[in-house]
Amino acid sequence: MIKIYTDTTFITPANRKIVFPLLFELCYLKNVNLLEKYKLVDSISESDIAVLPVDINFLIKNKQQSYLNDFISVAKAQNKIIWAYSAGDFGKTVQDDIYLFRLGGFNSKMNDKTNILPSFIHDPYGKFIQKEFVILEKESIPSIGFVGNANGSLKSLLKEFGIYLYVIGLNIKNNFYSDYQSFYPSGYKRYQLLKKIKADSRVKSDFIFRKKHSSASLDTSEIKKTTIEFYENMYENPYVFCLRGLGNFSVRLYETLAMGRIPVVVDTDIRLPFHKSIDWKRHCVFVTEVNFVDQLLRFHDKISNQDFIEMQENNRKLFLNVLSRENYFVEWCKKNQNK
Structure with missing residues (x-):
């Protein structure tokens, strides 16, 4: 089981559409299958992966760049894997040492830790x-x-x-x-x-x-x-x-x-x-x-x-x-x- 840390103060009804997609499954839908594979923990020190709770574009637009930088710095200081989510048509490139999940972008301009999310559609x-x-x-x-x-x-x-x-x-x-x-x-x-x-x-x-x-x-x-x-x-x-x-x-x-x-x-x-x-x-x-x-x-x-x-x-x-x-x-x- 993979231990996940995130800032749960962002897990609110108003943020349903901007949370990291895995957190949507774990915290809102209570997906039983994924809860058997990922466990939410209360501190970064306990975790395997530190997940930024919401779309980083949202944080930047709302002048919370310092929060974004501090979260990454704390996780890096404890040698944790960091996952971040960038939503929207264009997405946002961030530093090389975190795993970034986004919908698109240009392959030649993205580093190896940039991961593409599928468009999550209904069958x-x-x-x-x-x-x-x-x-x-x-x-x-x-x-x-x-x-x-x-x-x-x-x-x-x-x-x-x-x-x-x-x-x-x-x-x-x-x-x-x-x-x-x-x-x-x-x-x-x-x-x-x-x-x-x-x-x-x-x-x-x-x-x-x-x-x-x-x-x-x-x-x-x-x-x-x-x-x-x-x-x-x-x-x-x-x-x-x-x-x-x-x-x-x-x-x-x-x-x-x-x-x-x-x-x-x-x-x-x-x-x-x-x-x-x-x-x-x-x-x-x-x-x-x-x-x-x-x-x-x-x-x-x-x-x-x-x-x-x-x-x-x-x-x-x-x-x-x-x-x-x-x-x-x-x-x-x-x-x-x-x-």
């Missing part, structure tokens, strides 16, 4: 679509699906730039609580890349373009309808196009894995969960923005029927066994106990 089977997971057989022509925000208009491009400037302004105003990222118009980029796929007769495309994210709608019934369409599209197509959003990560990638389908990932210098132990090339097709259709076709031509089937099965298993919030930290428990 779509049963919740969003009333079907069971089935394998799609390999066909001669690859079929790729996509449902989502993709808009090639100048107005959309300018809107994305406006949102970007707003986020950058908040960052400056709030003590640089997150890393700087250059402008990346993901909605505009998606449209341009998907248009190239649609025009290529060597690929079967099944796309539904939306001019805004479904969450932007105020109509609950419409959100439900579009969510079902989103997952039905994945259900019908073995490949799913995945490109980053405002931050350098893709929630759609995890949704694709949950459906047991194959993500076609435009690699924008991303890092994925357990990047040292999971061979992500066995789960995704990684492509670049240049010649990406040719890269998909080469992959599809080379993969055997059996491997095509097993890839879908393994992606579904990866979601169920590793990428849920509970099993993600079960996996971390195994890794710490093996050290």
